[in-house]
Amino acid sequence: MDGYAGRMLRVNLSDGDITTEPTPEEVIHDFLGARGLGAYLLWTEVPQGADPLGPDNKLFISTGPLSGTLFPGAGKMDFTTKSPLTGGYAGASVGGMLTAEIKYAGYDSIILEGTSPKPVYLYIDDNAAELRDAEAYWGMGSFALEKRLKDELGEEFQIATVGPAGENLVKYACISHDFGRQAGRGGVGTVMGAKKLKAIAVRGSGGIPIADTAEFARIAKEAYRACKEAELLDVWTRYGTMMVTSWCDENGALPTRNFQSGSFEQGSSIYAPTFREKIVVTDKGCFGCPCPCGKYSYSKKHDVYVEGPEYETNGMMGSDLGVGDIEDIAKANQLCDELGLDTISAGGAIAWAMECYEKGILDRDQTDGLDLRFGNAEATFALIERIARREGWLGNLLAEGVKHAAAEVGQGSEKWAIHVKGMEQSAYDTHDATSMLLAYMTADVGAHHNRAWAITYDISVGRDLVTPEKAAKVIELQHIRPLMDALGCCRLQWVELGMSLDYYAPAMTALTGVEYSWENLLHISERVWNLTRMIWVREVEGFGREWDAPPSRFVEEPAIGGTTDGKFTPPEAAQRMLDYYYEQRGWDDDGIPRPETLERLGLAELVEV
Amino acid sequence: MAVTLIPTGMLREYTGGQDRLELAAGPTVAEMLEEVDIPPAVVAGVVRDGELVPKDYRPRDGETIRVLVIMGGG
Numbered sequence: 001m002d003g004y005a006g007r008m009l010r011v012n013l014s015d016g017d018i019t020t021e022p023t024p025e026e027v028i029h030d031f032l033g034a035r036g037l038g039a040y041l042l043w044t045e046v047p048q049g050a051d052p053l054g055p056d057n058k059l060f061i062s063t064g065p066l067s068g069t070l071f072p073g074a075g076k077m078d079f080t081t082k083s084p085l086t087g088g089y090a091g092a093s094v095g096g097m098l099t100a101e102i103k104y105a106g107y108d109s110i111i112l113e114g115t116s117p118k119p120v121y122l123y124i125d126d127n128a129a130e131l132r133d134a135e136a137y138w139g140m141g142s143f144a145l146e147k148r149l150k151d152e153l154g155e156e157f158q159i160a161t162v163g164p165a166g167e168n169l170v171k172y173a174c175i176s177h178d179f180g181r182q183a184g185r186g187g188v189g190t191v192m193g194a195k196k197l198k199a200i201a202v203r204g205s206g207g208i209p210i211a212d213t214a215e216f217a218r219i220a221k222e223a224y225r226a227c228k229e230a231e232l233l234d235v236w237t238r239y240g241t242m243m244v245t246s247w248c249d250e251n252g253a254l255p256t257r258n259f260q261s262g263s264f265e266q267g268s269s270i271y272a273p274t275f276r277e278k279i280v281v282t283d284k285g286c287f288g289c290p291c292p293c294g295k296y297s298y299s300k301k302h303d304v305y306v307e308g309p310e311y312e313t314n315g316m317m318g319s320d321l322g323v324g325d326i327e328d329i330a331k332a333n334q335l336c337d338e339l340g341l342d343t344i345s346a347g348g349a350i351a352w353a354m355e356c357y358e359k360g361i362l363d364r365d366q367t368d369g370l371d372l373r374f375g376n377a378e379a380t381f382a383l384i385e386r387i388a389r390r391e392g393w394l395g396n397l398l399a400e401g402v403k404h405a406a407a408e409v410g411q412g413s414e415k416w417a418i419h420v421k422g423m424e425q426s427a428y429d430t431h432d433a434t435s436m437l438l439a440y441m442t443a444d445v446g447a448h449h450n451r452a453w454a455i456t457y458d459i460s461v462g463r464d465l466v467t468p469e470k471a472a473k474v475i476e477l478q479h480i481r482p483l484m485d486a487l488g489c490c491r492l493q494w495v496e497l498g499m500s501l502d503y504y505a506p507a508m509t510a511l512t513g514v515e516y517s518w519e520n521l522l523h524i525s526e527r528v529w530n531l532t533r534m535i536w537v538r539e540v541e542g543f544g545r546e547w548d549a550p551p552s553r554f555v556e557e558p559a560i561g562g563t564t565d566g567k568f569t570p571p572e573a574a575q576r577m578l579d580y581y582y583e584q585r586g587w588d589d590d591g592i593p594r595p596e597t598l599e600r601l602g603l604a605e606l607v608e609v
Numbered sequence: 610m611a612v613t614l615i616p617t618g619m620l621r622e623y624t625g626g627q628d629r630l631e632l633a634a635g636p637t638v639a640e641m642l643e644e645v646d647i648p649p650a651v652v653a654g655v656v657r658d659g660e661l662v663p664k665d666y667r668p669r670d671g672e673t674i675r676v677l678v679i680m681g682g683g
Contacts, residue, residue, distance in 0.1 A: 231617050232677055234659050243661070244679055247653040250664075273661050456679055459650050498618055563650075 002211040003065035003512035004028055009107045009129055011122060013195050014055055014114030018129050023108040029514070030602065032521075034064035034099075035091050035485035036528045037109055038080025042089065043531055043606065045111070048538050052084035052187070053169060053194040055115040061102070061160075061200070062109040064488020068100035068208055068287070070220035071507055072227050072499065073490030075099055075287030079188040082539060085171040085345070085401050086422040086446050089535040090186030093450075093485050094160075095286035096178030101158040104204030112195060121149075121199040126206065134198040139164060141338035142176035149201050160200045163340025165388040166193030170399040172345035172424070176337060180294065180307025181286070184342040186423065186445050211513030219510055223493075223503040227290035230497035237283060239272040240293035241311040246271045248315070252564030253429045253436075253455055255320040257374045258351035259418050259553055262429035263562020266324025270314055275326050281305075289490065291497055299327040299334075306334035309343075312449075315427025316347025321354060322374030332380055339388035344448075348424030349398040349405065350383055352417055361411050368392040415552045420447035421536075425551060431559040432567035433458040435470045438577045441548045442474065444482075444532040452477035453495070466573045471580035483525040527601040530585075530593050534607045537592055544590040550574050610634070610670035614641055620678045623647040638674060639664040653679035 007020045023037075031040045038060040050056035060080040067074055077099035083090035102110065105126050112122075119134040137145050142163040149159050159177065166173035166189035173189030174182040183189070210216050227233065235243065245267070248254040252262030268274065279299055284307060285292030298305050309317065309329050317323065317332040336343045356362040357372035364371070368386070370379040386395025397405045402424050406417035418425045423446020430437040435454035443451040452474045461470070480501070484491040487508070493499040501518060508516040537543050555571040582589065586597030598604045614630040621628055623646050632641050642649045642664075654661050654677040657668070668674050 231615075231675070235654065235656055235661070235675075235677060238659060239661065243654055246661070246663075247679060251650055271661075456651065460648075 001025060001028070002209045003508070004033060005063070005103055005106045005108045005208070007106060008109040008111060009124070010111045010113070011129070011131070012114045013112060013116040013120070013131070013197060016131050018131070030524065031528055031531075032065060032486040032524055033108055034062045034067065034076070034078040034488045035080070035093070035482055036524065038062045038078050038091060039089070039528050039531045039535070041109065041111065042080050042082065043535060046082055050082060052082045052087065052191060055113070057082050057191060059112040059188065059191045059195065060109055061112070063099045063103045063107070064486060065508065065511055067488030068103035069210075069511065070217060070224070070288065071489060072220070072224045073286070073289050073493045074488060075289060076485065076488050076490050077102070078485055079175060079183040081186075081188055081191045083186040083445070084169070084190045084194075085187040087540055088421060089532045090188055090445055091485070091532070092175075092183035092185045092188045094175065094177055094181050094183040095490060096158070096181040097287045098158045098160055098177050098202065099488060100287045101202045101204045103208060104206050105202055106204065106206050110200070112192070112197060115194065116196040119196050119198050121201060122197060123153075124200070124202040126204055137198050138167060142340050143179055143338050145199060146176070146179060149199060153201055154203070157201045157203045161340070162189045162193045162198060163338060163388065165340040166190055167198075168388065168390045168399070169193055170341060170388060170390065171401045171404075172342040173340050174342045176340055178286075180284075180296070180337060182337065182342070184344065185448055189340050210511055212510040216507060216510035219503060219507045223499060223507070224290055227493050227497045227499050230499070233291055233497060236291050236293055236496045239276060240295050242272040242275050242295070242309070242314060244311050245314055248428065250563065251459060252432060252559060252562045252567070255315050255427050255429050257322050258320060258355045258416055259425070259429055259551070260355075261560045261562055262431060262564045264319035264324065267319065269324045270318045270326050270329060275309075275314075278326055279330055286490065291492065293492060293496070297330050299330040301327040302331040302334075304331055304334040306330050306337060308337075309333045312427045313343040313347070316344050316351075317380070320347055320351045320427065321380055323377050323380060324375070325377065328377035328380075332377070332384060335381060335384045339384065341384065341388055344426045345401065345424040346384060346387060348418055349387065349402045350380060352402045352405065352413070353383070353394060353398060355416050356409060356413050361409060361413055362394070367394050370394075415556070418447070418551045418553060420549070420551065421445075421547055423447050428455055429559065429564070430550070430554045431569065432463045432564040434464060434466055434569055434573060434577055435474055437550055437554055437569055437574060438471060438581060439474050439477070441550050441574070441578065442478070442581060444529060444536075447551070450491075451482055453481070464567070464569065464573070466576050468580045468584065471577055471584055474581065475584055478529060479522045479525040482529065483521055486525060486528060523601075527603060530597065530601050530603055531607070533587075533593055534598075534603070544592070545578070548578055548591055612641070612668040612670065613673040614645065615673065615675045616647060617675055618678050620647055620652065620676060634668060634670045637665045637667050638662075638676070641668075642676065647676065651678055652676045
């Protein structure tokens with residue numbers, strides 16, 4: 001089991017029982033770690049039909065083989081669960097320092113099951129693991145609690161927390177770590193809150209067994225050097241993901257006023273240079289990263305510190321709400337982080353409500369007095385607080401997610417509920433980008449960009465083209481990018497710095513002693529992708545093609561203004577892209593993996609079809 | 610004296626592999642990109658002395674400008 005800790009920690013929150021068990025070697029072989037291990041455990045351990053917020057659902061916190069090693073960007077891990085937001089698969093990754101600490105403490109995965117009768121936190125110090133009382137911490141914000149636990153336990157402990165949003169079961173609560181890193185999407189923090197687990201504190205002092213230490217170190221150092229010599233290192237370090245804001249705006253991809261437009265008239269006020277000049281204090285990186293893309297910022301206007309905003313938050317708390325002041329966006333970011341809300345879903349929910357308000361579907365009584373026009377930053381701050389605490393009719397409604405809210409309010413508002421599978425879309429407008437639209441339609445958690453970021457490809461080859469090649473590109477990206485999540489490392493060394501993909505297989509071979517090729521790794525990634533699909537098939541009654549439907553706005557309403565003015569993707573074009581996609585994946589017309597596909601991927605026995 | 614334009618990453622596919630181009634000062638960066646057949650829409654950023662500048666920036670004689678592509682996004 002070189003490359004892995006070799007054991008998992010099982011924590012039963014209902015009875016307080018804590019045990020360790022070996023990490024199954026055949027599972028690691030077939031699924032790798034982190035995302036792959038998490039998907040396998042979700043499939044095998046969570047019973048069909050489990051209530052996402054009940055004791056039968058589990059939360060798997062998994063590291064990968066590269067996690068905590070010398071390999072560039074080896075600071076990622078995965079939180080896997082059945083999503084309370086979508087009812088299907090949820091996998092959310094997070095950077096920072098936590099993954100290395102868990103690995104050094106000797107665990108490939110922490111399996112959280114059951115529900116505690118009272119608030120607790122999980123304390124892990126190498127082999128010592130116990131549940132401790134957390135009554136005094138219940139209600140605390142994420143940053144406040146992280147600082148307090150570090151003060152009480154020691155700076156070297158790595159902490160993950162849920163804020164009030166997780167406690168209040170807001171369906172898109174996140175898990176926060178390292179004062180500004182989040183496992184954001186799908187409600188992983190909601191599940192942790194439902195289990196009454198307020199925090200995890202970990203310290204580890206062990207090492208990682210490596211099959212060929214000299215060779216692994218040689219590859220890792222070479223890869224690291226390639227990153228440090230990358231021609232874009234200085235720019236990515238200076239601006240982080242905020243770099244893409246101006247490019248998105250120029251290309252009609254910057255979500256504006258609930259994705260009605262892809263261009264923001266106040267765009268330049270939230271571009272990267274303004275951000276850097278006005279509020280950035282210092283750069284911040286995750287474990288083992290040669291490119292600290294995180295930015296620690298201070299807003300003098302609001303007197304708040306925050307890590308961020310990064311691009312997604314800039315889009316969803318900025319332009320998508322019509323907010324054009326970078327300091328207001330930083331404040332909204334800070335509120336979401338402290339309260340434990342996913343900024344993307346919260347932004348999507350608030351944008352939907354603002355559009356309802358401007359169209360007269362919600363009145364001021366329903367907004368509990370808020371003047372919810374686009375651009376009203378103060379109303380945004382107030383609504384974020386209300387969502388996190390489920391205060392008022394609207395705060396409670398939006399806490400359920402935009403799909404649920406639109407179904408409740410009706411009156412056509414479903415048309416501007418921008419989601420796929422119940423997950424609010426992240427910050428790329430897809431009126432005129434058929435690959436990116438397909439990527440959102442088919443992402444295995446719902447409308448999230450990080451599985452396949454294909455919008456550059458759209459712009460390079462022709463934005464509105466509908467071709468099998470575009471579907472193939474989406475599939476290719478859906479195998480490469482999530483592979484990084486199964487390895488426990490960050491994709492940005494590849495996507496931002498251009499680090500060669502040729503490093504990964506030799507590194508894995510030297511690390512584990514198992515001969516890997518790039519094709520072999522991609523095959524495993526495809527296996528994991530299909531397993532996550534089968535989780536949807538199993539958990540959602542009637543799951544099929546309609547669950548991959550695009551948000552109506554992009555296939556029915558033209559974009560307003562900017563370079564994509566008047567553009568939208570005809571519904572039949574979106575469906576044709578889906579046809580190409582299903583065919584190439586070996587799925588049937590309803591998007592269900594065919595038996596021969598499951599057989600080819602070695603999944604037939606596991607999923608028993 | 611001239612302006613040095615450095616296309617990075619896959620932008621070199623548009624310049625036949627050339628990684629440095631010497632161009633006369635005067636036009637904006639966007640105009641220079643069109644002159645060397647790099648579609649401005651695929652250029653994610655224009656960098657002068659480590660700082661992002663807009664595509665309508667007019668480089669002066671002796672300046673070096675890097676143009677960036679975003680390969681994989683966030």
